[in-house]
Amino acid sequence: MTIRKGFASDNNSGIHPTILKSIEAANQGHVTGYGNDPYTEKAVALFKERFGDDTEVFFVFNGTGANVLGLSTVTQSYHSIICAETAHIQEDECGAVEKFTGCKLIPVEPVQGKVTPEAVLPHLKGFEFEHHSQPRVISISQVTEMGTVYQPNEIIALADLAHKHNMFLHMDGARISNAAVALNIDFRAFTRDCGVDVLSFGGTKNGMLSGEAVLFFNPELTKYTKYIRKQSMQLYSKMRFVGAQFQAYFSDDLWKQNASHSNRMAQLLESEVAKIPEIKITQPVEANGVFAIVPSKIVEPLKEQFYFYMWDEACSEVRWMTSFDTTEDEIYDFVKLIKQLLKTA
Numbered sequence: 001m002t003i004r005k006g007f008a009s010d011n012n013s014g015i016h017p018t019i020l021k022s023i024e025a026a027n028q029g030h031v032t033g034y035g036n037d038p039y040t041e042k043a044v045a046l047f048k049e050r051f052g053d054d055t056e057v058f059f060v061f062n063g064t065g066a067n068v069l070g071l072s073t074v075t076q077s078y079h080s081i082i083c084a085e086t087a088h089i090q091e092d093e094c095g096a097v098e099k100f101t102g103c104k105l106i107p108v109e110p111v112q113g114k115v116t117p118e119a120v121l122p123h124l125k126g127f128e129f130e131h132h133s134q135p136r137v138i139s140i141s142q143v144t145e146m147g148t149v150y151q152p153n154e155i156i157a158l159a160d161l162a163h164k165h166n167m168f169l170h171m172d173g174a175r176i177s178n179a180a181v182a183l184n185i186d187f188r189a190f191t192r193d194c195g196v197d198v199l200s201f202g203g204t205k206n207g208m209l210s211g212e213a214v215l216f217f218n219p220e221l222t223k224y225t226k227y228i229r230k231q232s233m234q235l236y237s238k239m240r241f242v243g244a245q246f247q248a249y250f251s252d253d254l255w256k257q258n259a260s261h262s263n264r265m266a267q268l269l270e271s272e273v274a275k276i277p278e279i280k281i282t283q284p285v286e287a288n289g290v291f292a293i294v295p296s297k298i299v300e301p302l303k304e305q306f307y308f309y310m311w312d313e314a315c316s317e318v319r320w321m322t323s324f325d326t327t328e329d330e331i332y333d334f335v336k337l338i339k340q341l342l343k344t345a
Helices: 017-026 038-051 063-073 096-101 117-123 152-164 176-183 225-231 240-273 296-305 328-344
Strands: 056-060 079-084 104-108 134-141 168-173 198-201 212-216 289-293 309-312 317-321
Touching: 017 240, 038 056, 038 212, 038 240, 056 063, 056 225, 056 240, 063 096, 063 134, 063 168, 063 198, 063 212, 063 225, 079 096, 079 117, 096 104, 104 117, 117 152, 134 152, 152 168, 168 176, 176 240, 240 289, 240 317, 240 328, 296 328
Parallel strands: 079 104, 079 134, 134 168, 168 198
Antiparallel strands: 056 212, 198 212, 289 317, 309 317
16 A cells, blocks of 8 residues: 555655665676575675674564574573563564464563563563473563663663573564664674674664564574574575675665664654644653654544554554654654644644
8 A cells, every 4th residue: 555654664664775776786697595695795794793703694584584583593382482562572473473483472561661670570480390381581672662772781681680590682673773873882782792692683674675684692592593594484595685785784884874864853753742732752752763642633634644553542642653764844744734733623
């Protein structure tokens, strides 16, 4: 369905022109498939530069595939995975993680979208007891589904808790570039250096066409990962086109340029709608998402002009996402329309 440009999702945006050109440039002649090509090799090297030479990198089609592959690698079907109630693996992946891992997902109540040690602790029980699923992974999203960003000390606390119980910490980094910009530190500083074991590294929401990366910071974990990737239908045949995208993504810090812009647009949107008494911002705006309670009478006419999603219909809470291609004029026109609708509703 073709929709008017709006604030529904950063997945609705197109491909950054530089990324598109990188795909076209890679579309020359023949190279060996399934990752044995210079584009993929270079992209893997770029990840290793940022995360460490012993980082193992596996490219997949999409974010759900990344989460499935990462979690399948470190679990058995008798394990459990602890995550936020709002986590993508819990709410928006159609049970994919449960289907492919066989694991039990244990959702906990988050604080502003974040998993806390206090929420995890009650579920760290039943170890070595065969009647109880064995806790194995704490999974967090960075940026969270509520648009908030984990600080390094919060990640360290969860990693320490996981490792104390012989568990792993997994990070769903679908919007990891937005988090890096918000924190103003490099990727490694809030992932590997904080104790993250497995990372789903996303690019699609920040200007790429498709293709995500799964990073493992302990090579010993990945003995069977290539087989799991194939079985889970996540092995690209023409992988060079993923590698080419990541080359462009990291070149000249394109990732940072895109994420900085989308974060800045969210901040502009927040500052403008905060001036409207009838609108209530419900979450801290730390990346590229704005959550707000909007009078229900203007939601539908507003969506007709600028498409977006309801988050909680019960309280008329909406989610507005900005993208690398959101413009200031679009923000101002959107806010102007809100004001007009409030006057006439």
